[in-house]
Amino acid sequence: MAEPAIVIIGAGPAGVRAAQALADAGIRPIVIDEGRRSGGQIYRRQPDGFTRSHATLYGTEAERARALHTCFDGLEGRVDYRPETLVWHISDGQVWTLGPDGHQSIPYDALILCTGATDRLMPVRGWHRAGTYSLGGSQIALKAQACAIGSQVVFLGSGPLLYLVAAQYVKAGAHVAAVLDTAPFAARIPALPKLLAQPAALWNGVLLTRTIKRAGVPILHGVTPLDITGGEEGSGAPDGAGVDTGPAARDGRSSSRAGTVDTGAVSGVTVRTADGGERHFACDAIAMGHHLRPETQLADLARCAFAFDPAVRQWLPVRDPDGRASVPGVYLAGDGARILGARSAEASGRLAALAALTDLGFPVASVDLASLRRDVATYVRFASGLAQAFPWPVEQAAALPDDAIVCRCESITAGELRATVTDTGAQEANRAKAFSRVGMGRCQGRYCGLAAAEVIAAAAAIPVERVGRLRSAAPVKPISAGSAGKAGA
Amino acid sequence: MTARFVRLAETDRPALTLHVDGAPVTALAGDTLMVALLTSGATLRQSEFGDGPRAGFCLMAACQDCWVWTEEGTKLRACSTLAESGQRIVTTEPDTTWPNQQ
Numbered sequence: 001m002a003e004p005a006i007v008i009i010g011a012g013p014a015g016v017r018a019a020q021a022l023a024d025a026g027i028r029p030i031v032i033d034e035g036r037r038s039g040g041q042i043y044r045r046q047p048d049g050f051t052r053s054h055a056t057l058y059g060t061e062a063e064r065a066r067a068l069h070t071c072f073d074g075l076e077g078r079v080d081y082r083p084e085t086l087v088w089h090i091s092d093g094q095v096w097t098l099g100p101d102g103h104q105s106i107p108y109d110a111l112i113l114c115t116g117a118t119d120r121l122m123p124v125r126g127w128h129r130a131g132t133y134s135l136g137g138s139q140i141a142l143k144a145q146a147c148a149i150g151s152q153v154v155f156l157g158s159g160p161l162l163y164l165v166a167a168q169y170v171k172a173g174a175h176v177a178a179v180l181d182t183a184p185f186a187a188r189i190p191a192l193p194k195l196l197a198q199p200a201a202l203w204n205g206v207l208l209t210r211t212i213k214r215a216g217v218p219i220l221h222g223v224t225p226l227d228i229t230g231g232e233e234g235s236g237a238p239d240g241a242g243v244d245t246g247p248a249a250r251d252g253r254s255s256s257r258a259g260t261v262d263t264g265a266v267s268g269v270t271v272r273t274a275d276g277g278e279r280h281f282a283c284d285a286i287a288m289g290h291h292l293r294p295e296t297q298l299a300d301l302a303r304c305a306f307a308f309d310p311a312v313r314q315w316l317p318v319r320d321p322d323g324r325a326s327v328p329g330v331y332l333a334g335d336g337a338r339i340l341g342a343r344s345a346e347a348s349g350r351l352a353a354l355a356a357l358t359d360l361g362f363p364v365a366s367v368d369l370a371s372l373r374r375d376v377a378t379y380v381r382f383a384s385g386l387a388q389a390f391p392w393p394v395e396q397a398a399a400l401p402d403d404a405i406v407c408r409c410e411s412i413t414a415g416e417l418r419a420t421v422t423d424t425g426a427q428e429a430n431r432a433k434a435f436s437r438v439g440m441g442r443c444q445g446r447y448c449g450l451a452a453a454e455v456i457a458a459a460a461a462i463p464v465e466r467v468g469r470l471r472s473a474a475p476v477k478p479i480s481a482g483s484a485g486k487a488g489a
Numbered sequence: 490m491t492a493r494f495v496r497l498a499e500t501d502r503p504a505l506t507l508h509v510d511g512a513p514v515t516a517l518a519g520d521t522l523m524v525a526l527l528t529s530g531a532t533l534r535q536s537e538f539g540d541g542p543r544a545g546f547c548l549m550a551a552c553q554d555c556w557v558w559t560e561e562g563t564k565l566r567a568c569s570t571l572a573e574s575g576q577r578i579v580t581t582e583p584d585t586t587w588p589n590q591q
């Protein structure tokens with residue numbers, strides 16, 4: 001039998017453990033990742049020349065990070081690793097890539113998608129302002145570049161990552177102005193039994209909160225974000241105290257183009273507190289996010305079936321407990337299939353590889369499968385506790401003021417999106433996108449799609465699952481003119 | 490000069506100089522273009538829709554908010570492109586020249 005061609009997309013925890021399982025079975029998989037280095041999001045590596053230790057970078061997860069990096073480095077020669085290579089399409093049993101050597105199409109017998117996640121965002125009026133970053137992005141600035149996103153940072157949103165990144169900022173010496181959690185503290189109590197599925201993770205959460213509080217940083221629960229305020233355009237300092245010295249000033253361009261939307265960089269954030277009052281926090285940067293969403297575009301292009309998951313209010317690719325998608329030969333693992341965290345990603349990556357091996361006729365030990373399935377089940381229980389403790393604030397979508405931008409890419413407001421729904425009757429995500437352009441811009445709906453669906457659902461008074469999901473289109477990320485010029489090289 | 494990003498560590502790396510909109514900018518080896526621009530200024534570009542300046546968003550090559558260009562017109566994602574000595578970067582898209590018009 002010729003060696004089967006197995007392609008793994010993603011070299012994070014899921015992809016690395018899948019590659020290891022295949023290499024151990026004597027197969028040399030192709031591992032593709034658009035990143036410069038392996039490790040994925042949680043175990044993202046800093047560039048050459050940086051010297052911070054694993055303990056500094058990954059805290060309590062340092063040993064796991066080291067183990068994963070060592071594992072993948074040790075597979076050199078046994079995997080065909082292609083870094084800095086984007087998979088931009090999947091069709092006709094082939095993966096279409098663009099990398100340092102130009103375009104390629106790679107046929108596969110089995111495809112393991114380990115594409116990871118991006119932040120889930122609920123828009124706040126003013127979130128288009130310079131100085132607003134995704135929560136994950138704020139962590140990348142620190143982890144990969146040793147920078148804070150500003151000199152006074154507010155963390156806004158919800159979920160475990162909110163506390164993790166805020167604590168990492170505090171420890172690294174950044175000035176954190178506040179941690180503003182939209183989840184009411186009381187939501188944690190009914191979630192406790194499920195969160196106890198991972199007692200160590202729960203305890204970690206307690207320690208993170210303690211780190212933040214000891215630094216004198218206020219933590220507010222149950223806030224409703226009202227407004228991200230702006231100062232002088234381009235100002236890097238709170239409340240307009242600074243002057244614009246950005247590129248616009250450097251080249252003397254006028255910065256006073258009038259738009260329908262208030263311009264100017266972040267100067268602070270106003271929230272309604274749990275007791276009904278209003279508070280303003282001055283800051284020059286905001287890290288915002290509400291947990292994560294899986295990157296499912298490639299699964300969609302591979303024609304995998306999706307189903308609505310009411311617990312997270314997202315459409316997710318369907319898979320069996322071992323990671324088999326609805327399409328034969330396609331497997332899904334890690335946070336790219338469902339947000340279950342890094343440890344689960346390692347287990348589900350290995351499990352998906354073992355499922356592929358089984359389907360290709362290789363012997364696989366059933367004890368191994370059973371214990372991995374048990375692991376994943378624990379993470380599923382924990383994740384459902386997290387969803388309960390840090391809920392996606394749907395009511396914010398309905399309450400979003402008409403002049404708030406929903407789509408940052410194309411500058412489309414909640415009012416414009418609502419008008420599309422009422423004027424054209426478009427209630428389905430793709431129709432509403434065609435009329436309003438929400439989801440058509442640079443990010444292809446990654447950062448506005450889920451919130452836009454909630455805005456549409458509220459405006460049309462229908463359940464969000466009836467709005468459906470945005471169809472994915474190739475290329476899954478824009479292929480720049482510069483790179484496309486290398487086609488066929 | 491008001492910078493947006495604040496360096497917290499790793500400042501012993503060798504310095505390098507690139508040009509942004511014609512002006513010299515000092516960065517450190519291993520910086521992304523985004524860090525090079527936002528430790529020397531507060532914004533990356535103006536929104537093409539008139540809603541003010543932008544300074545990137547996701548830092549993981551997913552949102553495409555941080556496009557800048559080489560003077561030759563090659564589009565770059567500032568968050569995932571390393572700064573290099575001698576680079577000449579512009580923050581507005583240069584006029585496209587088509588090969589058949591040269």
Ligand SMILES: Cc1cc2nc3c(=O)[nH]c(=O)nc-3n(C[C@H](O)[C@H](O)[C@H](O)COP(=O)(O)OP(=O)(O)OC[C@H]3O[C@@H](n4cnc5c(N)ncnc54)[C@H](O)[C@@H]3O)c2cc1C
Nearest residue numbers: 010012013014033034040041042087115116136334335342
């Ligand atoms: C910015 C960010 C920071 C996070 N930080 C933490 C943290 O500190 N702690 C924590 O517990 N969890 C964190 N998470 C959650 C994270 O999803 C998981 O912990 C873990 O990284 C998931 O592992 P994974 O292998 O499923 O995906 P990832 O680690 O995300 O790896 C996916 C890989 O796939 C690659 N990829 C995706 N699409 C393509 C494509 N089309 N072509 C080529 N390559 C592609 C990506 O470049 C990436 O390297 C973070 C998530 C994000 C988004």
